[in-house]
Amino acid sequence: MIPPKEKPTFIEEARRKQIIDAALQTIAEQGYTQTSFAEIAKGLGITKGLIAYHFDGKHDLITSAIHTILNRQGAYIKEQVEAQEDAGNKLQAYIQASFEYIAQNRAHFVALVDLWGSFTSPEEKIAFSQTAYDPCRAHLQKIFRIGLEQGEFAGFEPQGMSALVQGSIDGVMLQWVFDPQAVDLPQASRELSQMFVRRVKK
Amino acid sequence: MIPPKEKPTFIEEARRKQIIDAALQTIAEQGYTQTSFAEIAKGLGITKGLIAYHFDGKHDLITSAIHTILNRQGAYIKEQVEAQEDAGNKLQAYIQASFEYIAQNRAHFVALVDLWGSFTSPEEKIAFSQTAYDPCRAHLQKIFRIGLEQGEFAGFEPQGMSALVQGSIDGVMLQWVFDPQAVDLPQASRELSQMFVRRVKK
Amino acid sequence: MIPPKEKPTFIEEARRKQIIDAALQTIAEQGYTQTSFAEIAKGLGITKGLIAYHFDGKHDLITSAIHTILNRQGAYIKEQVEAQEDAGNKLQAYIQASFEYIAQNRAHFVALVDLWGSFTSPEEKIAFSQTAYDPCRAHLQKIFRIGLEQGEFAGFEPQGMSALVQGSIDGVMLQWVFDPQAVDLPQASRELSQMFVRRVKK
Amino acid sequence: MIPPKEKPTFIEEARRKQIIDAALQTIAEQGYTQTSFAEIAKGLGITKGLIAYHFDGKHDLITSAIHTILNRQGAYIKEQVEAQEDAGNKLQAYIQASFEYIAQNRAHFVALVDLWGSFTSPEEKIAFSQTAYDPCRAHLQKIFRIGLEQGEFAGFEPQGMSALVQGSIDGVMLQWVFDPQAVDLPQASRELSQMFVRRVKK
DNA sequence: AATGAATGAGCATTCATTCAT
DNA sequence: CATGAATGAATGCTCATTCAT
Numbered sequence: 001m002i003p004p005k006e007k008p009t010f011i012e013e014a015r016r017k018q019i020i021d022a023a024l025q026t027i028a029e030q031g032y033t034q035t036s037f038a039e040i041a042k043g044l045g046i047t048k049g050l051i052a053y054h055f056d057g058k059h060d061l062i063t064s065a066i067h068t069i070l071n072r073q074g075a076y077i078k079e080q081v082e083a084q085e086d087a088g089n090k091l092q093a094y095i096q097a098s099f100e101y102i103a104q105n106r107a108h109f110v111a112l113v114d115l116w117g118s119f120t121s122p123e124e125k126i127a128f129s130q131t132a133y134d135p136c137r138a139h140l141q142k143i144f145r146i147g148l149e150q151g152e153f154a155g156f157e158p159q160g161m162s163a164l165v166q167g168s169i170d171g172v173m174l175q176w177v178f179d180p181q182a183v184d185l186p187q188a189s190r191e192l193s194q195m196f197v198r199r200v201k202k
Numbered sequence: 203m204i205p206p207k208e209k210p211t212f213i214e215e216a217r218r219k220q221i222i223d224a225a226l227q228t229i230a231e232q233g234y235t236q237t238s239f240a241e242i243a244k245g246l247g248i249t250k251g252l253i254a255y256h257f258d259g260k261h262d263l264i265t266s267a268i269h270t271i272l273n274r275q276g277a278y279i280k281e282q283v284e285a286q287e288d289a290g291n292k293l294q295a296y297i298q299a300s301f302e303y304i305a306q307n308r309a310h311f312v313a314l315v316d317l318w319g320s321f322t323s324p325e326e327k328i329a330f331s332q333t334a335y336d337p338c339r340a341h342l343q344k345i346f347r348i349g350l351e352q353g354e355f356a357g358f359e360p361q362g363m364s365a366l367v368q369g370s371i372d373g374v375m376l377q378w379v380f381d382p383q384a385v386d387l388p389q390a391s392r393e394l395s396q397m398f399v400r401r402v403k404k
Numbered sequence: 405m406i407p408p409k410e411k412p413t414f415i416e417e418a419r420r421k422q423i424i425d426a427a428l429q430t431i432a433e434q435g436y437t438q439t440s441f442a443e444i445a446k447g448l449g450i451t452k453g454l455i456a457y458h459f460d461g462k463h464d465l466i467t468s469a470i471h472t473i474l475n476r477q478g479a480y481i482k483e484q485v486e487a488q489e490d491a492g493n494k495l496q497a498y499i500q501a502s503f504e505y506i507a508q509n510r511a512h513f514v515a516l517v518d519l520w521g522s523f524t525s526p527e528e529k530i531a532f533s534q535t536a537y538d539p540c541r542a543h544l545q546k547i548f549r550i551g552l553e554q555g556e557f558a559g560f561e562p563q564g565m566s567a568l569v570q571g572s573i574d575g576v577m578l579q580w581v582f583d584p585q586a587v588d589l590p591q592a593s594r595e596l597s598q599m600f601v602r603r604v605k606k
Numbered sequence: 607m608i609p610p611k612e613k614p615t616f617i618e619e620a621r622r623k624q625i626i627d628a629a630l631q632t633i634a635e636q637g638y639t640q641t642s643f644a645e646i647a648k649g650l651g652i653t654k655g656l657i658a659y660h661f662d663g664k665h666d667l668i669t670s671a672i673h674t675i676l677n678r679q680g681a682y683i684k685e686q687v688e689a690q691e692d693a694g695n696k697l698q699a700y701i702q703a704s705f706e707y708i709a710q711n712r713a714h715f716v717a718l719v720d721l722w723g724s725f726t727s728p729e730e731k732i733a734f735s736q737t738a739y740d741p742c743r744a745h746l747q748k749i750f751r752i753g754l755e756q757g758e759f760a761g762f763e764p765q766g767m768s769a770l771v772q773g774s775i776d777g778v779m780l781q782w783v784f785d786p787q788a789v790d791l792p793q794a795s796r797e798l799s800q801m802f803v804r805r806v807k808k
Numbered sequence: 809a810a811t812g813a814a815t816g817a818g819c820a821t822t823c824a825t826t827c828a829t
Numbered sequence: 830c831a832t833g834a835a836t837g838a839a840t841g842c843t844c845a846t847t848c849a850t
Contacts, residue, residue, distance in 0.1 A: 011830080012830090015830090046831080046832090047831070047832055047833065048833095049831070049832060049833065049834095050830080050831055050832075053830075053831070053832095054830095
């Protein structure tokens with residue numbers, strides 16, 4: 001009897017992480033369409049067969065890579081937000097942490113933007129959208145609800161506002177990802193957090 | 203004397219437009235990486251050789267498609283902005299026209315997002331960024347300068363603010379492009395234009 | 405009733421000649437495999453459709469081009485040989501005229517060498533061989549027979565010797581065609597004609 | 607430290623040799639322009655992808671094939687020449703070995719002639735010319751210098767004479783390659799070696 | 809006589825994937 | 830675990846050829 005799912009060994013996990021990081025770097029440098037298994041393998045000094053061995057096809061690798069990026073960023077933001085007590089400071093922390101993480105991991109976001117192109121069907125795109133945006137918007141809504149409940153915020157609708165905040169962060173980030181000289185990121189971070197904090201506060 | 207560039211014939215222009223539109227539709231439906239000459243040709247009932255005949259390679263087709271999208275949107279926004287007299291209304295018109303055009307041409311923007319993935323080198327990405335963003339940010343800056351000169355606006359720096367406004371529009375649009383049910387576009391349009399108009403007015 | 409073969413009009417002949425010359429130049433410059441109808445047409449300022457109109461396919465154009473080269477060279481050599489009275493001088497004239505013509509029309513022979521590659525089947529290759537070599541060897545044999553009959557030449561077999569003379573000319577020419585600096589053509593011409601005249605004379 | 611070039615495995619080398627031989631045979635039979643990866647693969651019962659796997663593009667395959675031909679012939683000639691003691695016999699051995707090798711490997715030279723057509727730019731042609739001719743002419747010059755130093759040869763200039771000898775061999779070979787019935791190869795071999803030996807001897 | 813739009817077959821090349829070792 | 834040989838489908842692109850105008 002073959003067990004259907006062995007728990008991954010240590011070396012297995014290490015390899016996967018190593019391959020994902022190499023993939024992200026290659027995608028950031030050369031673009032998704034130019035990133036083949038062979039290209040990733042070359043950068044690691046392994047063979048492309050080994051990548052196929054550790055991942056269940058290209059789709060699995062890409063999906064894992066995306067989750068890695070989003071999880072790391074999500075964890076960083078969560079940490080910063082939880083360090084703040086009141087809702088206004090939490091919102092400010094959310095926005096500024098988002099920009100901070102992006103600024104320190106530009107390659108990840110260059111890759112992420114490219115990876116959007118790896119989804120073909122509308123269903124995949126919607127699934128990716130939910131993976132990427134839903135946790136973010138849900139986090140923002142939670143902050144908004146805390147503020148509203150505690151009487152610190154007022155006069156807006158949490159769901160719509162979460163899309164606005166997240167969108168503003170992403171849109172500004174995008175310009176910077178494409179051309180770092182086009183946007184002054186710290187300034188944009190300050191301005192956006194001020195604007196939105198003012199907007200939602202009583 | 204041989205003229206270096208004959209003016210294109212009527213049928214030439216019609217075919218190019220037809221192929222570009224088909225390409226945009228196919229990209230929107232199936233994604234850039236799945237969009238081959240064969241796929242586009244199949245949808246049009248022509249051969250892929252004909253596409254190669256009318257375009258100087260895939261890069262030319264993609265570039266032409268991008269310019270088509272951006273030019274059409276730019277023209278629409280310009281028209282709406284110029285219909286307004288004072289700077290505040292111009293800014294509001296810019297934001298709302300951006301969303302209106304996107305709402306009516308979702309496929310174009312689904313395609314546009316995918317086409318980001320068609321650029322491989324950092325140089326190409328920066329070039330694309332400038333093609334896409336520079337005219338938009340320049341237009342916004344012009345509006346801001348008018349408002350500042352006429353004493354209608356005050357207390358901000360036009361260059362940074364233009365990146366913020368454009369980024370907020372794009373980021374919100376992006377969520378809607380990926381999943382139309384995730385964002386209430388008209389509400390986002392109103393909210394954003396109010397926020398930014400308030401921010402820049404004296 | 406449609407007449408099977410109209411006699412070619414003046415403009416028809418002029419066009420064919422013009423196209424053949426352009427084809428030879430393009431082949432010499434860019435190689436046979438890089439020489440498309442479109443390339444030839446571009447150099448002439450006409451369309452590739454017109455080439456197809458005047459020639460019965462690519463094979464016809466190539467064949468015509470080869471005949472043009474060989475006829476021109478053959479006529480020049482014949483003229484030089486006939487200007488000489490005795491067989492030894494005729495042989496010398498043949499060899500030196502061969503080199504002279506080649507030296508003044510290098511592009512034609514660059515093209516000719518490339519055109520060998522246009523024949524696919526062994527039958528075509530043999531046919532080309534006969535077209536190219538038979539008249540030359542026949543001409544040489546005629547000179548040899550004159551010399552033998554008049555008692556000027558002796559001690560060899562005309563058929564084999566004609567292949568040797570023609571081969572020596574062609575082989576030396578070939579090195580010069582590939583790299584003009586590799587061979588001193590006038591010196592080779594003198595040396596070869598001296599060697600062969602001595603060999604066949606009594 | 608990563609070694610820049612691993613030594614090829616046994617199977618790798620065997621495949622390369624197999625593919626090169628099949629390529630030469632196909633080129634000889636059908637001509638260079640008709641010889642596609644698909645055609646070569648079909649003859650071997652493998653896929654064209656495998657050819658692309660073992661060779662770095664068509665240019666690499668062609669270059670390897672040419673070197674294979676020239677190296678094999680060069681080795682054979684060298685062996686025959688070195689078996690002779692004095693310069694006159696070395697020269698005779700060179701000429702006769704050249705013809706012998708050609709006679710036994712006609713397909714290789716049919717292919718070689720066709721492969722001239724695979725070079726497009728003048729630079730490539732000159733490079734090929736040097737690859738093909740320089741070692742041959744250098745070998746001949748070495749023989750000539752030995753003869754001159756030992757007082758066996760006299761009255762000629764080694765460089766020019768080497769081009770003449772090589773050219774005569776190639777030109778006669780060419781007629782035979784195109785049409786084996788057009789030339790009596792053994793007779794030509796004897797005649798040429800006699801003529802040149804007489805010419806260079808004191 | 810000449811054009812240019814259109815075709816369709818063919819090309820080298822790329823690449824995720826499979827699998828015996 | 831890891832390799833490297835092998836596959837086969839797909840891709841962008843070229844080009845001689847056809848034909849209505």
